[in-house]
Amino acid sequence: MVGTGPGGLKHITPAATEAIAASEVVVGYQTYLDLIPELLTGKEVVSSQMMKEVDRARQCLELAATGRKVALVSGGDPGIYAMAGLVFEMARERDDHVVIEVIPGIAAINGCAARLGAPLMHDFAAISLSDLLTPMALIEKRLDAAASADFVIALYNPKSKKRTDHIVRAREIILKHRGPETPVGIVTAGTRDHETVTLTTLGKMLEAEIGMQSCVIIGNSSTFRWRDYMVTPRGYTGKYSLAE
């Protein structure tokens, strides 16, 4: 399982490139494969559409079980809200004896944070707002717990065409614990050609464009905006002096 990072070829590690080069078959969601055409020359390519993750994982394991070297390509990091868990779950179910290796990639959360400045410098929580596989009550509990303990919060899957209300609810819950001036960064399609970066606040964030490819980062009580950067300081206790 190979992570190709947030977008362009410049954020794919040599380890990932070599794993794809060493494979006989490359399996992946078409949108991610389109980002790495140079790596697919001479490979058997099996692409598939969104929402077919279970089929894709099964196909990989079946191919690998016949002795072929298969690279399952994920955007970002395969281990962060991506395909790695599903492949292991299914391999356990099938009792497959294939060898599975995970090659990490720059996760969306890291790529987006870098574009914003340094919002994740202190303790943070990553929460997906998709309730396809997780009850909304648990998502709400996590939002409340993370907000109450002053974690920086990174929201994955903040919104889809059909699901537009979870981000509204998430903001409500976080506003119980943090002020409306709390900095919020929104990065959509981070590091890709059509990337957008928005710096806003918890009060105004719903006015910004948020979509399926967006990562939303909500600051903690110390996070500040400086110029076009969103920055969370390293600590709380003022033990270090920045001046001479």
Added chain:
Amino acid sequence: MVGTGPGGLKHITPAATEAIAASEVVVGYQTYLDLIPELLTGKEVVSSQMMKEVDRARQCLELAATGRKVALVSGGDPGIYAMAGLVFEMARERDDHVVIEVIPGIAAINGCAARLGAPLMHDFAAISLSDLLTPMALIEKRLDAAASADFVIALYNPKSKKRTDHIVRAREIILKHRGPETPVGIVTAGTRDHETVTLTTLGKMLEAEIGMQSCVIIGNSSTFRWRDYMVTPRGYTGKYSLAE
């Protein structure tokens, strides 16, 4: 600010390599610079020792303010418990007009998760156990909040030579919410030559070797061990069937 990932050259992105190549001066903690000798040829190198982060950040900004291109190298991702926040804090303080760019790297959390299998597949919280810059009461509050809301928990700075009791306390707090059989993964010096990977449980984790370079990942209530892998399933609701 350039992230060089968890260890060897194979996990450094082309974007990071190019940023170092384009710089005139490379600044970094000696241990990280030792991992990338190939990238330092022909550069002015300013290395420094641990615990001098403030000096290092100031030196970078002073050099950059004279018009020089400076690469401040961080292991992992500069935006995750590393130098990026400090540089921005100090630049604000100095009111510097230098251009700052963050090149993300594979963070320790991603590298360690990949070595363990897929422990971070669902909502997770990253918590540092160092109280150098954060009051222990807040660290404990975060541990409790994250454990109570069933986050997978990744512990940074779990232990140092002087500070050996925080990991004991962290385990106690998490045990209030999770069973002793909860899988725990410990990766030390992930992807480096002397890497060690340990799969244990919340009950037995203190018997394992944990050090300054360790990242400790504690599963949520659904995380399981399968062979030598630690896996958190994608969801809770069983909406997808793995069988035909």
